[in-house]
Amino acid sequence: MSKPFVFVSRVPPPRGMELIEEFCTVKAMRDDRFITRQEMLEGVVGVEGILCHPPDKVDKEVLDIAGKSLKSVSTMSVGLEHIDLTECKARGISVGYTPGVLTDATAETTVSLLLATSRRLKEAFSAVVDGGWGTWENGLYLCGKTLLESTVGIVGLGRIGLAVAKRLQPFGVQKFLYSGNTKKEWASEINAEFVSFERLLGESDFVIACCSMNKDNMGLFNKSAFSKMKNNAIFINTSRGVLVNQEDLYDALKLGTILAAGLDVTSPEPLPREHPLHTLKNCVITPHIGSATVYARNAMAELAAKNLIAGLKGKRLPSPVPQ
Known part of the structure; x- marks a missing residue:
């Protein structure tokens, strides 16, 4: 049985990435820089899941390009302004985020x-x-x-x-x-x-x-x-x-x-x-370092990965966005 195909817009700390790679076939932006808009659009073609991080936008255009195969979007953040939640809900796409751990x-x-x-x-x-x-x-x-x-x-x-x-x-x-x-x-x-x-x-x-x-x-x-x-x-x-x-x-x-x-x-x-x-x-x-401890970032990555995988399996997310 083939693994679900997912796109990772920015590689998370090890505890999260290890979980994703164990369960999924991964296409990831691995450079230590912000992803460009074009790279984002090219990366999501035909995927079943997206793991993102602000400011990487998951908007209508991204959702359209990903297509009907997309089931799960997970963000390694508490902020959700980079995700079009209305469009995700209308398409039945699960969305998870990472409050609490930071x-x-x-x-x-x-x-x-x-x-x-x-x-x-x-x-x-x-x-x-x-x-x-x-x-x-x-x-x-x-x-x-x-x-x-x-x-x-x-x-x-x-x-x-x-x-x-x-x-x-x-x-x-x-x-x-x-x-x-x-x-x-x-x-x-x-x-x-x-x-x-x-x-x-x-x-x-x-x-x-x-x-x-x-x-x-x-x-x-x-x-x-x-x-x-x-x-x-x-x-x-x-x-x-x-x-x-x-x-x-x-x-x-x-x-x-x-x-x-x-x-x-x-x-x-x-x-x-x-x-x-x-x-x-x-x-x-300071440069948005609120959650910048090794412990917190690994905990965020792990929760984001679990949200992504749960959505791919059609199960309840550990931390779904508020409806």
């Missing part, structure tokens, strides 16, 4: 970015290299902002938001606020108060975006939102770049509307080197 890694990155931003590590690293290292002749030299007795606002208290809050508790945070579509029963674990988005912005010393992306919250953090924040507030985003109007963020940081920002996600990615956000000393940007 929660701890992303929470660690969020806290790291918050600390790096609040304690001005970008400026401190530069001071060591460029000769600006002071000798404390000024008692406030490179002083930053503390979490002690602060109010932390989390926009989107899901798995990652809760994990972030639990990691921040030992720093002496006085109060957690959260906003979102509904109250969360697990908010009691951190004694967090459910408030409006506007109140969260106005009262928080740190505003952390942990919400998923949808058509209603694109550009949620814009000029209006930043104007409601304290002028010594710090904004952190490890969720999705499109949640932020980056031009408005630049203005807010440049004009002192808010104190600083830390971003692990941008729009687009990579953020062009000439983008003005790179010029700001009060903006720390």
Whole structure:
């Protein structure tokens, strides 16, 4: 019996690839670079399954070229904006994703970015290299902002938001606020108060975006939102770049509307080197490394592979996308 034919747009870590190659005949993009659109279109011809990764788009054109043989699409990500879910559903194609397994890694990155931003590590690293290292002749030299007795606002208290809050508790945070579509029963674990988005912005010393992306919250953090924040507030985003109007963020940081920002996600990615956000000393940007631990990436790869294979077998996926 022949193995199902699948296309892999970017080779995942070993735990995932080994599973796929055991069960499937694989055509894969094995170079260490982004796949081109043409390579994607050529690669999916006649396949039964696709394993992809943002930003590799699985849209109507890709689905049309793959044809009626396509049964299963699996992405090694939590984000789903690169997949046309409506078209997949209409064609009866199963789609899986990888939430949960990257929660701890992303929470660690969020806290790291918050600390790096609040304690001005970008400026401190530069001071060591460029000769600006002071000798404390000024008692406030490179002083930053503390979490002690602060109010932390989390926009989107899901798995990652809760994990972030639990990691921040030992720093002496006085109060957690959260906003979102509904109250969360697990908010009691951190004694967090459910408030409006506007109140969260106005009262928080740190505003952390942990919400998923949808058509209603694109550009949620814009000029209006930043104007409601304290002028010594710090904004952190490890969720999705499109949640932020980056031009408005630049203005807010440049004009002192808010104190600083830390971003692990941008729009687009990579953020062009000439983008003005790179010029700001009060903006720390990392290259979307939220899930970048060996443990998390292997766990994501394994789950993505299991989703792909389950879809090929016509079985329930371990982690299907929400319908």
